[in-house]
Amino acid sequence: MFDHFFDLDIPGEVYSSLIVVLIIVVLSIIVAIKARFHNPLKKPKGLLLIAEIGVKYFDNFARDLTGGAMPEFGGFIMGVAVYLFLAFIFGLTGLPSPVTYMAVPLSLGLTTFLLIHLVSAKYTKWAYFKRYIDPLPVFLPINLLSMWAPLLSLTLRLFGNGIAGWALLTIVEVSLRDLSAAIFSFMPTDALGNNWNEIFLAPIPMAVLHAYFDLFSGLIQTVVFISLTAIFIGQEIPEEVVVNNYQERRKSL
């Protein structure tokens, strides 16, 4: 039945992405079960505490940047952030990181792009089409070109970071391996015919570089991506809605 399943030539990054999604699904189910059976009068501990801090942080983040007009927006932001961060640090396992495959950043960028236009259409109704002829009808071709700028910039930022880190790490790894093989070339081969002289130089510099390019860079790019998403979407919400929301919240306090 599954004889020709692997003939599809699916790239490894897609499997990595599926593994990341699986990890997130399992974590979510564990957190949901824990939250369901937890006594709300007691202090949360462990995983539940981390989840609560995360939910609160992202809810506040979304409320600050979209003016409280979209209270459900925090969930989307948190999902994207968790997926993106796990995808960036997935390279630490030695499997290919999903971010180094163009389709993954493109999907994330497309999600933001669609949300920008859907939110704009939701709040401005038919006046949505006015944005294409913004100052004058003459600007139609320029506006049609510039509407793709957020998509391109979000996609290429993620993909560029992923692929640049991967390329630099690979170059350093290969050169350190060759250098180690040249320095320790006096080592004899073992009983199975393997030569272990390649493994001495790479581990410590590679650990530092992985900590920078995967952990630090991944965290920064995640924060940049969600900030840009929230800012782009917050721009499309008209000011009346935001002001009304603030007044309602002040009344309710």
Added chain:
Amino acid sequence: MTGSMNIMAAAIAILGVMPSALGEGLVCAHVVDGMSRNPEMYGKLRTTMILACALVETTAIYSLLISILILFVIGK
């Protein structure tokens, strides 16, 4: 001949990191200015500086991406 032309093209494409480096220097200089004026803003300014540096870095990463593409994808 094509190989050396590819390497030249990649070298020209990577020149785009120069303005980005200048921009990052400007960001850091102004953040240090702000920190020395009011040191109690140190934490907030550092976070904003890292974010701004990541944003400015984007153009440099475009150049790096293009030169990597020229070397490893188009060049083959």
